[in-house]
Amino acid sequence: MADINNPVVYTQEVKKRISDFLERPDLKSSDWGVDEIQDIRKIIRNYYRNLTKKCFYCRNEISLRSVKNCHLEHIIPKSEYVCFMFEPKNLCVICSDCNEIKNNKEVAGTLEKVVKGKKTLIQYPRSSNRFLVVHPHFDDYEEHIRKIGDIYVDLSTKGSYTIHICELNRKLHKYGMESMALTRSELFDLFNEIMNSDNYTREMMLMNRLKDYFIRSS
Numbered sequence: 485m486a487d488i489n490n491p492v493v494y495t496q497e498v499k500k501r502i503s504d505f506l507e508r509p510d511l512k513s514s515d516w517g518v519d520e521i522q523d524i525r526k527i528i529r530n531y532y533r534n535l536t537k538k539c540f541y542c543r544n545e546i547s548l549r550s551v552k553n554c555h556l557e558h559i560i561p562k563s564e565y566v567c568f569m570f571e572p573k574n575l576c577v578i579c580s581d582c583n584e585i586k587n588n589k590e591v592a593g594t595l596e597k598v599v600k601g602k603k604t605l606i607q608y609p610r611s612s613n614r615f616l617v618v619h620p621h622f623d624d625y626e627e628h629i630r631k632i633g634d635i636y637v638d639l640s641t642k643g644s645y646t647i648h649i650c651e652l653n654r655k656l657h658k659y660g661m662e663s664m665a666l667t668r669s670e671l672f673d674l675f676n677e678i679m680n681s682d683n684y685t686r687e688m689m690l691m692n693r694l695k696d697y698f699i700r701s702s
């Protein structure tokens with residue numbers, strides 16, 4: 485099941501303010517940060533953080549009250565489509581690390597595509613298959629990425645692409661495999677999952693990851 489099944493719903497008053505804001509002739513993606521819409525950002529942030537309580541990409545904790553480690557994420561970057569800035573299905577909450585990684589790439593213009601095809605979007609895509617990344621409103625994260633301790637294993641092409649874009653195995657690269665030791669209960673869960681799996685591809689991926697783990701940590 486997707487993390488988010490009920491996107492944020494705006495009141496009529498907020499809807500009117502959003503449409504006025506989007507109609508500004510000189511609107512740019514950096515306007516997202518202006519004080520004037522601070523209360524709208526707060527409504528969105530609080531709604532999604534109460535709903536999911538974790539970072540969508542890395543599944544780590546986010547701040548439950550402060551704004552510091554709870555950032556609003558635009559799945560389709562606002563620099564690419566300013567019109568989807570307030571689109572409820574384009575939003576979720578993420579942690580500071582994931583935000584910084586994606587933000588730096590967005591600012592540097594090196595963020596890779598998240599939507600398939602070259603056609604310019606007029607309406608927000610309505611299905612999972614239009615996206616190259618795992619989507620919080622359309623996809624079941626567990627079908628694409630398996631988090632084992634601090635290690636992220638891809639279970640699909642989408643999973644692999646998302647791990648790459650968000651650099652989810654960042655700790656692995658920074659500190660090496662030694663610091664990635666799985667706890668006994670994580671290993672136990674992993675064995676259990678393999679033993680009870682009825683999906684051959686997934687089973688093989690998990691087996692390979694386990695093999696890697698033992699080879700590298702031996």
Ligand SMILES: [Zn+2]
Nearest residue numbers: 539542579582
């Ligand atoms: Zn994160």
